[in-house]
Amino acid sequence: MSILINKDTKVLVQGITGRDGSFHTGKMKDYGTNIVAGVSPGKGGQTVHDIPVFNTVEDAVKATGATVSIIFIPAPIAGDAILEAADGGIKLVICISEGVPTLDMVKATAYLKKKGVQLIGANCPGLITPGESMIGILPGNIFKKGNIGLMSRSGTLTYLMVSLLTQAGLGQSTCVGIGGDPVAGLYYEELLEMFQNDPETEAIVLIGEIGGDAEERAAQYIKNHVTKPVVAFIAGQTAPPGKRMGHAGAIISSGSGSAEEKIAAFESIGVPVARLPIDIPKLMKELLSK
Amino acid sequence: MKIHEFQAKEIFSRYSIPVTKETVCYTTDEVCTASERLGYPVVVKAQVHAGGRGKAGGVKLARTLDDAKNAANQILGMDIKGYTVEKVLVAQGVKFNKEFYVGMTIDRNTKSVLFMASKEGGVEIEEVAKDNPEAILKFPIDPELGMAPFLARKIAFQLFDDFSLVKQGADLFQKLYKIFLDTDSSLVEINPLVITDDGNLLALDGKMNFDDNALFRQKEIEALNEPTEDEKKEIQAKESGLTYIRLDGNIGCMVNGAGLAMASMDVIKHFGGQPANFLDIGGSSNPQKVIDAMNLLTSDKNVKVIMINIFGGITRCDDVAKGLVTALEQLKMDIPIVIRLSGTNAEEGLRIIASQNLPVVGSLSEAAQEAIRLVNAM
Structure with missing residues (x-):
């Protein structure tokens, strides 16, 4: 078991003929991800890495039974690609594209909700169930199969955390990069619920950052619904207010969204928060040995 | 991106919202x-x-x-x-007898545009939010319905007693929502919206911020941009694919990824150092980016030491290393550098760097401590 994806998940790549799409399709295939189709309007009939390319998502889904789509489409038109995936019968959409206009995401998330389709991202590195399936741009070799579920707003910080966990012998059930945008798909609460219900996940790592109040809400959710051990980290402990730290969502505004408030929210319900990335495996081992 | 009050009110006028x-x-x-x-x-x-x-x-x-x-x-x-x-x-x-607040922003939790209104206008809304949060009415707008006439009326009835004002208000709210969508705003505010002595609504002030990700389709808005000197540097960085924010410290940071860049600043501060900047070189592997980044870092005279922290994913460590070697040859700088590299093609990257005699450390904590030691030794 794992959450969201496993070795049987049939994956479709939107934007497979582009530079990034084609490169990462190769990487995902090498990892063992079951990629069954690609979509690129006007390039139906071609193949990329021996994978058949279709003109529309609908055609690809009908021909291959793909249920998950990963999007490598330029940000100005990525919103439309998300809508097409949901309309075409995809059940989980992962949008890697960075810089999608917020109002496009407002429209897309509303449509997906109506269709009962799940979304991860945009502006995210994707997700991985180690040893089974990697759907994204994650460096597969640092992950190790195991029992820690991980969720994070940041890509490279996830890599750092995962390599520290792996070095400490703590493998992962599924790791999900939820992305750094203000309006995004699946977030902490939904993923906490999935990890809580996943028999293979023993403990959870939550990597947050400044901006918004999602971490505070996650803490509330953990208090009420999560019995498994959780360890957290918050990036941006020293970020100045009013400055957007790269991620569109990472800004401390109107006196809220600071790391201090988020750390306090977790610690008040007994969730330890690592001050340094290197403390994550240590805190996790302490919790697991209890 | 922000614009001035007079520019926001010009936009309001175009949608026939009354302004001074x-x-x-x-x-x-x-x-x-x-x-x-x-x-x-x-x-x-x-x-x-x-x-x-x-x-x-x-x-x-x-x-x-x-x-x-x-x-x-x-x-x-x-x-x-x-x-x-x-x-x-x-x-x-203008003579007026009552002040209101109306505003719109993006709500992360409901993933929609949030319309806010208050009878306590004319003061900073953040203060109202803190002291008397119930005084702010909040209405998430269903993107499919938009600001439907019934919704605009419902909001207006909660603000105004007089039906003529309710009609004016409902009309104004619909126009404001249209402005928000048409211009890819991230914030639109009228504070205060007043009832004039002759019984009409009037926008006495106006504020608009915009979604930077959507400026590509908002050329008219983009043309209003007036960046400060620091912001100009940030824009220049963005054109080279870098995200740069200048801070007050002396340890220059070059990192790939926003979260890792923030965490690197945190670790430096944790050990008692002061980061000079936030600098995310982003995801692609292009040696030129590293050269641009080094130029940017060395243009800040406060920078005494440079700490490089790369976790290769899409970014390839050997590309970073190549860019770094070229940058060092071009810049002939005498600022000490501390490097931490891991992930995709780290071994090749480390081999390239080894030829330059640059200090390489194993962990982020070590890198920060070494950078601080170097600063303190000066």
Whole structure:
């Protein structure tokens, strides 16, 4: 078991003929991800890495039974690609594209909700169930199969955390990069619920950052619904207010969204928060040995 | 991206939202001429990209030509939160009897546009939110319905007693929502929205911020951008694919990924150091980016040591290393560097760097401590 994806998940790549799409399709295939189709309007009939390319998502889904789509489409038109995936019968959409206009995401998330389709991202590195399936741009070799579920707003910080966990012998059930945008798909609460219900996940790592109040809400959710051990980290402990730290969502505004408030929210319900990335495996081992 | 009050009100006017009669002025003479033409009283208001103008003394009422002249002399050139006032808005003074707040922003939790309104207008809304949160009415807008007439009326009925005002308000809210969508706003505010003595609604102030990700399709808005010196550097960085924010410390940071870049700053501070900047070189592997990044870092005279922290994913460590070697050859700099590299093609990267005799450390904590040691040794 794992959450969201496993070795049987049939994956479709939107934007497979582009530079990034084609490169990462190769990487995902090498990892063992079951990629069954690609979509690129006007390039139906071609193949990329021996994978058949279709003109529309609908055609690809009908021909291959793909249920998950990963999007490598330029940000100005990525919103439309998300809508097409949901309309075409995809059940989980992962949008890697960075810089999608917020109002496009407002429209897309509303449509997906109506269709009962799940979304991860945009502006995210994707997700991985180690040893089974990697759907994204994650460096597969640092992950190790195991029992820690991980969720994070940041890509490279996830890599750092995962390599520290792996070095400490703590493998992962599924790791999900939820992305750094203000309006995004699946977030902490939904993923906490999935990890809580996943028999293979023993403990959870939550990597947050400044901006918004999602971490505070996650803490509330953990208090009420999560019995498994959780360890957290918050990036941006020293970020100045009013400055957007790269991620569109990472800004401390109107006196809220600071790391201090988020750390306090977790610690008040007994969730330890690592001050340094290197403390994550240590805190996790302490919790697991209890 | 932010624009000035007068620009926001110009946009409001285009959607026939009533605003004060007003003129932008750059000199005291212009202020005097405008005041005479508008008739007294007038309000002279600093136009800067910062809130709290009133408190800072950047808004003054003038009842005579002398008043207007004095106000212009005082406000033009003054500093408000680091912004120098280069222009003022001269607006006709209006008699009104009640002030409201209306605003719209993006709500992360409901993933929709959030319409906010309050009977406690005219003060900073953040203060109201803190002291009396129930005084702010909040309505998430279903993107499919938009600001439907019934919804606009429902909001207006909660603000106004008089039905003529309800009708005006509902009309105004619909227009405001349309502006928000049409311009890819991230914030639209009228504070205060007033009821004038003759019983009409009027936008006395206006504020608009925009979604930077959507500027590619908002050329007219983008043309209004007036970046500060620091922001110019940030824009220049963005054109090279870098995200740069200058801070006050002396340890220059070069990191790939926003989260890792923030965490790197945190680790430096944790061990007692001061980061000079946030710099995310992003995801692609292009040696030129590293060269641009090094140029940017060394252009900040406060930088005493540079700490490089790369976790290769899409970014390839060997590309970073190549860029670094080229940058060092071009820049001939004498600033010490501390490097941490891991992930995709780290071994090749480390081999390239080894030829340059640069200090490489194993962990982020070690890198930060070494950088701090080097600063302290100077």
